[in-house]
Amino acid sequence: MASDEGTVRVDSWIWSVRLTKTRSQAAAACRAGHVRVNGDRAKPAQPVRTGDEVRLYHAGRERVVVVSRLVSKRVGPPVAVECYVDNSPPAPAREEAAAVGHRDRGAGRPTKRDRRDLEQLRGR
Template sequence: MASDEGTVRVDSWIWSVRLTKTRSLAAAACRAGHVRVNGERVKPAQAVRLGDEVRLREAGYERIVVVSRIVRKRVGAPVAAECFVDNSPPRPPREEAALVAHRDRGAGRPTKRERRDLERLQGR
């Protein structure tokens, strides 16, 4: 199941330790330039070794992990948590649910005043 020596493909490792949901998403992230190993952009087949720093950017947030164990196959969440050291900054807090402007169905187009009120409510 797990091996503590050698190397493994970066896309396979990212998927194995559950940083992405599928291996194809991990490979796509590599091809798009969202994955860096030791500061350099990598292709999906790039080898990962113990001690390498892997940065994965997803949805405006960057995960920074240091490889502490090499795994070749997908492992369970408790085991996956032992395979890397997470040095990521804390996620920004989720924005409060913004007030949503509600208009009655069939009320027609908003007037200029109503539109400005809607924009002010949405923070524009």
């Protein structure tokens, strides 16, 4: 389970501690610039050490975690939680996330007035 070398690839670690569902999602997030290690943009193969701060923007929220244990293979949820210290801001409430301009199904294409109202709701 634990790696003896002292470093693990950042994409592998993110996947191993269940911050993303697949390793390819973790690698894609790194390539897109959504992963930062100690404030610097991370490539998928960048090594991660114990004590590093990893920032991941995934699924509409930012996760800020500090590495407390290195794992190279995917572990279960109880073990995964022990591998990092979560300093993430609280997740937004579901009501707030869903409140952004919702149209009824089958309502058709929005009119110009509807579009302007939606843009005003979104703050554009």
